[in-house]
Amino acid sequence: MEAAMTQTPFEIFLQAPPGLEPLLAEEAREQGFAAPNPVPGGVVTQGGWDEVWRANLCLRGAGRVLVRIGGFMAFHLAQLDKRARKFPWGELLRPGEAVRVDVTCRRSKIYHAGAAKQRIETALAAFGAVIADDAEETETDEAPLTLKVRIEDNEVIFSLDSSGVPLHRRGTKQFVGKAPMRxxxxxxxxxxxxxxxxxxxxxxxxxxxxxxxxxxxxxxxxAPGLSRQFAFERLASFDAARWQALRDAHAGxxxxxxxxxxxxxxxxxxxxxxxxxxxxxxxxxxxxxxxxxxxxxxxxxxxxxxxxxxxxxxxxxxxxxxxxxxxxxxxxxxxxxxxxxxxxxxxxxxxxxxxxxxxxxxxxxxxxxxxxxxxxxxxxxx
Missing domain, CATH: 3.40.50.150 (Vaccinia Virus protein VP39)
Known part of the structure; x- marks a missing residue:
């Protein structure tokens, strides 16, 4: 059964350098995010789209903000193909938007990441998305949206990178010295x-x-993200008026x-x-x-x-x-x-x-x- 993307709160994953997850959890807690829990590679919290936007805008230590948008069980490629085509992509994506797909497989009957990637890309193309080349530039504001797919224990989990350009790119720094620190x-x-x-x-x-x-x-x-753009601004769920109000509230x-x-x-x-x-x-x-x-x-x-x-x-x-x-x-x-x-x-x-x-x-x-x-x-x- 396909999980609906409109259900909230989402699981939100805040990326952090391994070893520094407790510091990011502390920052998220201070910023009022719900029960931030440090896990390997980041921090897990819950929230709706407004919290996804706020995490990108306000958190100084997060490298990216990933949103778990849904998933289903699949035990073979034909089942993956069928269920991916039925997934409600229109609740999230706008037709014509470029999307890159990253797939990892672990402990599952679907073990070939390349074959799984092909099936999901076909489903996205049928919806109307443009499939981005893996070699396409990713460090610009126009980088494709990235859909991350994890197939683990036969469960297919879809997550979206809501940040786009990594969050250390504040949008104001042009000169970079030798061996720069993010x-x-x-x-x-x-x-x-x-x-x-x-x-x-x-x-x-x-x-x-x-x-x-x-x-x-x-x-x-x-807020650190006031001078840049984010991938979530190109999603079907984006509300420009609500986003501007959030920016104004954190611009002081x-x-x-x-x-x-x-x-x-x-x-x-x-x-x-x-x-x-x-x-x-x-x-x-x-x-x-x-x-x-x-x-x-x-x-x-x-x-x-x-x-x-x-x-x-x-x-x-x-x-x-x-x-x-x-x-x-x-x-x-x-x-x-x-x-x-x-x-x-x-x-x-x-x-x-x-x-x-x-x-x-x-x-x-x-x-x-x-x-x-x-x-x-x-x-x-x-």
Whole structure:
């Protein structure tokens, strides 16, 4: 029996980097989502379309928002074909919309993902959808809608990627430095450092400014998704007036009193970070300047959080030389940043310890750019 898509609440899956699911669950709970439950790879909650929209608009740590839209049992390809054709696609999709289909099979009599994908694509085409080529560009606002199909224990489960372009793409950042950190990961690491938007943040190796700008945006109170579009805006369920009302309700921004500062020895990175701040509307509270690590100094005002993603040799820099760099970082922080807490992201525990600070790992290693990195934290510098 085909499950109707109009039934709510849906199961909503919020993607998170493995190891950081509890942080995203905490954020979702603070934002009022229903009983967010951390599971491997993300957080499960419940809600209708308004909650799907709000999750995309407001959650800083979620990488994507997937919606379980229905499903049925199928024990062979002919049954899959028949039931997929009967599925009420018109309740979700608009005819003529491009759709990409991703299929995985586990512990099921239907074991050939390619054959299952073909049957579902045929059903979608019969409805009037345009089947997108798997090689088609996915990092633009015009990327096809993605239908994710999981066939497990003979149950066919349909989920829709309601985000489209990954949610770390806030829509304001154009300059990207070397080995960039995604904004969603930066937001979760800031949360792990107990940052709540009420204190200044400094990054002495700022690159394109991700940590500083994310911290400033959190302090401003504006939703992270205000400057971009989402895949759900092209669905049959989309209501433009309700969406605009939701955006208006989360557009209020209070200029923070504290300052957010970054520095870097790369003048090009500093220029790019300042341009990113202007595009994000944060140029009045976030500033970047050219300085070596040994010249880093805090802004005027109370102490706050130093958070840094320094080179760690996996992709950038000679690892042996980096021990000296981290030693210089620790010396500078002890000299100039008394009272400040510290967060250091690295793939090498030895590099974090080379700072001479009393660092401890916050949690498990987290995937980042083909590596595994760990957040190390240190209490206020005495």
């Amino acid at each position: 904004e969603t990961l930066a937001a979760l690491f800031l949360r792990a450092c107990d940052y709540s938007g009420q204190e200044p943040v400094y990054d002495p190796m700022c690159g394109s400014g991700t940590f500083v700008l994310e911290a400033a945006a959190i302090a401003s109170g504006a 921004s209070t200029p923070p009193e504290q300052r957010f500062v970054g520095s870097d020895r790369d003048a090009g990175a500093v220029a790019g970070a300042n341009a990113n701040a202007q595009r994000a509307g944060l140029g009045d509270v976030a500033a970047f300047h050219h300085a070596a690590v040994s010249d880093a100094a805090p802004p005027d005002g109370p102490p706050g959080l130093v958070i840094v993603n320094p080179p760690y040799g996996g992709r950038i820099g000679n690892k042996k030389l980096l021990y000296g760099l981290h030693g210089a970082l620790g010396d500078t922080l002890r000299r100039n940043f008394r009272g400040w807490r510290v967060g250091i992201v690295t793939s090498e525990a030895g590099l974090a310890r080379a700072t001479g600070l009393p660092v401890t790992p916050w949690g498990p290693p987290v995937p980042h750019g083909g590596l595994k990195v760990t957040l190390f934290t240190a209490p206020p510098i005495g």
